Structures are given as structure tokens and as C-alpha cells.
Amino acid sequence: MVRRDRRRRGNVGKRVAALMTPITRIAPDIGWLPISFGNAYFIGRPGGRWVMLDAGLPRRASRILAAAEARYGGGSRPEAIILTHGHWDHAGSAGELAEAWDVPIYAHEMEIPYLNGMSAYPPPDPTIGGAIAFLSRFLPSRPFHFGDRLRVLESKQVPGLPDWEWLPTPGHSPGHISLFRPSDRVLLAGDAFATMDMESWAGLIGGQQMLARAGAPFNYDWPATSTSLKLLAALRPNVIGCGHGIPISRADAARRLENFAARFRAPRRGRYVQRSAKTDERGIVSLPPAPFDPVPFATAATMAAVGMVLGAGWLEEERRRR
Numbered sequence: 314m315v316r317r318d319r320r321r322r323g324n325v326g327k328r329v330a331a332l333m334t335p336i337t338r339i340a341p342d343i344g345w346l347p348i349s350f351g352n353a354y355f356i357g358r359p360g361g362r363w364v365m366l367d368a369g370l371p372r373r374a375s376r377i378l379a380a381a382e383a384r385y386g387g388g389s390r391p392e393a394i395i396l397t398h399g400h401w402d403h404a405g406s407a408g409e410l411a412e413a414w415d416v417p418i419y420a421h422e423m424e425i426p427y428l429n430g431m432s433a434y435p436p437p438d439p440t441i442g443g444a445i446a447f448l449s450r451f452l453p454s455r456p457f458h459f460g461d462r463l464r465v466l467e468s469k470q471v472p473g474l475p476d477w478e479w480l481p482t483p484g485h486s487p488g489h490i491s492l493f494r495p496s497d498r499v500l501l502a503g504d505a506f507a508t509m510d511m512e513s514w515a516g517l518i519g520g521q522q523m524l525a526r527a528g529a530p531f532n533y534d535w536p537a538t539s540t541s542l543k544l545l546a547a548l549r550p551n552v553i554g555c556g557h558g559i560p561i562s563r564a565d566a567a568r569r570l571e572n573f574a575a576r577f578r579a580p581r582r583g584r585y586v587q588r589s590a591k592t593d594e595r596g597i598v599s600l601p602p603a604p605f606d607p608v609p610f611a612t613a614a615t616m617a618a619v620g621m622v623l624g625a626g627w628l629e630e631e632r633r634r635r
Contacts, residue, residue: 336384339560340499340552346380348373350517351402352556354501356474356492357391359384364473365391366492366501367556371405371453378413390414392473393464397503398486399427400434400531401453403556411462419472421481422465422594423488430458432596434486437530440604441583443512449530450608466490482545484538485531487592491541493548498567500550504528505541506573508558522559524573534589535579546574 336344336355344355348369357363363385369377381389393416396404404418411418418428426432433456437449464472471477471492482491485504492501507527510516516525532538549567554560561569579586584604591598 334380336380339554339562340497343499343501343552343554344384345554345560346377348376349402350520350557352554352558352560353377354554355381355384355391356477356501357385359386359389362473363389363391364471365394365410367397367403367503368394368407368410369405370402374406374409374413377406377410391416394418395466395471395479395492396420396424396428397491397501397556398489399424399457400486400504400528403503404428404457408457408459408462411459416462417464417472418459418462419464419466421479421488421490423483423592424486425463425465425488426594426596427456427486428459428463430456432456434531435533435585435590435592435597435600436603438584438604439530439608440606441530441580441586443529444514444517445511445528446530447608450606480544482541484534484536484541485528486533489541491545493545493550497552498548498550499552499554500545500548501554502545502556504531504556505538505545506555508553508555508561511557520558522561524561524569525558526577527555527557529580530583533585533592535586536589539574539577539579542574542577546570 334347336346339345342356342358346353351369353369354366355363356366391414394407394411396407396418399420407418420428427434433454436454439446439450466479469478471479476496477492477494479490479492482489482505489503489505491503491505504527507525508522509520510523510525511527512529551566552562553566553570584601588601590600
């Protein structure tokens with residue numbers, strides 16, 4: 314019995330270890346932690362001041378806390394949590410982490426209405442096609458409410474990181490930002506673009522490293538998305554970390570991003586392709602009309618057909634019993 318209990322504990326330990334992904338160094342004092350299909354970044358050396366960029370999906374706080382403790386030591390906490398934007402896969406665990414560490418959460422002023430419960434984001438557009446567009450129909454859309462933990466980013470300084478600057482890169486969300494360190498040209502771009510193909514099922518599941526559009530169904534302003542991408546390409550980064558995909562640290566990183574920005578195009582069709590959503594500091598101002606989405610109707614029709622078949626079978630069985 315004792316041996317069996319020990320074996321069980323050992324198996325549990327192995328499963329926990331298998332689920333734990335360590336923080337990976339991608340540049341001096343920058344760690345990358347993949348969390349499901351999203352990324353979080355830890356900026357700062359162990360033993361010194363550090364900051365966390367983005368907070369992953371909801372209910373991932375314990376995993377992030379364990380990874381941070383392994384990197385920085387027990388009892389260590391960041392100066393702040395910085396959010397590139399407030400979508401659920403970037404801010405999902407921010408509130409729980411902020412409470413655990415007793416630190417503030419910073420975001421651009423145009424993101425505040427989506428982080429204090431005032432407004433939902435412009436709804437995603439599943440009609441542009443592709444894997445992430447299909448999934449967007451089922452992803453959370455409610456705003457967060459971080460209360461008095463929430464702070465507005467001021468000037469271009471990143472709190473706790475004097476060598477870094479933040480840049481407004483809207484398009485994916487109204488107050489989206491990217492972080493850049495000029496001294497060695499490290500770029501952390503959030504969802505301004507991605508380093509994986511999120512629009513194909515093979516790319517979304519396999520995660521092969523490549524430059525691609527990030528979360529396209531959530532891009533509410535395609536001209537702004539293109540402008541932001543060109544701004545980041547002009548920085549000629551040596552290291553690129555995005556919100557989705559494996560970071561790039563290759564000699565040709567700047568050239569690859571420049572070529573991608575030059576080829577960047579909006580989808581052929583979609584709710585926000587011809588007309589962008591309008592937002593202000595209070596949230597949504599106006600939305601273009603929603604295009605017809607056949608999937609919910611097809612799903613409902615399929616379920617109705619299945620129900621009819623099952624019902625017919627049930628009636629036939631009842632007749633036989635009588």
C-alpha cells in the first residue's frame with residue numbers, strides 16, 4: 314500500500330513536471346513563457362528589478378507564479394504587469410497575479426474602458442475565414458474589471474524599465490502597444506503581428522515559426538494595423554517576440570519583418586475591411602453592420618436535423634413497444 318501511494322505521488326510529480334514549461338531566455342534579461350497558444354514575457358535579470366508583459370489566459374496564474382519563482386526566487390515580485398492590450402488571452406490572469414504580487418496593472422489609456430468594465434471590445438469578425446476566425450465565435454468577449462489595480466501608461470517610459478519605451482500600435486485593439494529596447498533593438502510586439510500562422514489549422518496547432526497576421530478577426534481597424542506594422546518594421550529589430558508564436562532571434566529578423574510589412578494586406582472580405590469600428594476613451598462609439606454569418610444557422614440546422622432523426626427513432630421505438 315505504501316509503495317502504491319509512493320508510486321502515485323511519483324506519477325503526479327511527473328505529470329506536474331511535464332505540464333510546467335520553463336521560462337526561456339530569448340535575449341539578455343528577457344524570458345519567454347508560452348502559455349497554451351499565447352505568450353508572456355519576463356523582463357529583468359534575476360536578483361534585480363523586473364516586469365511582466367502580458368498575463369496569459371484565465372486560470373493560468375498558478376503556473377505563471379511557479380515559473381516566475383523558478384526564475385527570480387521565492388518571494389520575488391515584479392515592479393508591474395504591463396499589458397499590450399486587454400484581450401482575454403493577454404489579460405486573463407492579470408487580476409489574480411496583481412493580487413498575489415500586490416502590484417499595479419498598466420495599459421494604454423484607450424484600453425482602459427475594456428479593463429474597468431465600461432465597455433466590451435468591438436466584436437470579432439468570424440466571416441473573414443480561417444481557423445482563428447472560426448474559433449472567435451466561441452471565445453470570451455466580456456470586459457475585465459481590474460479596479461484600483463489599473464494604471465494608465467504615461468509618456469513613453471515603461472514603468473520599472475528605464476531602458477525600454479512603449480509605442481502605440483493600434484489596429485488590433487484601440488490602445489494596443491508594443492515594447493522596444495533601442496540599445497539592442499529587441500521588440501515585443503503583442504498582437505501587432507504574430508510569429509505563427511493563426512489562420513490555418515496546421516499553423517495554429519503546429520506553431521511553426523513564421524511572420525503572419527495576429528488574431529485577424531479581432532482587428533477592428535485594418536489601415537491602423539498596417540500603419541502600426543510598418544512603424545515596427547522601421548525599427549529593424551534584432552529580436553522579435555509576439556503574443557503568439559515562437560520568438561525570432563535570427564540575423565535576418567529585420568529584413569523578414571520589413572518584407573512582411575511591405576506585403577501585408579487586409580482580408581478580401583470582412584466587417585472591418587471597408588469600414589473600421591469607431592472607439593474613444595469610453596469604448597465603442599459605432600460599428601459597421603455585421604455581415605451575414607452562415608455558421609450559426611448551419612449549426613442550428615444540423616442540430617435540428619439530428620434532433621429530428623433521434624426523435625423519429627424514439628417514436629419508432631415507442632410504436633414497437635405498443
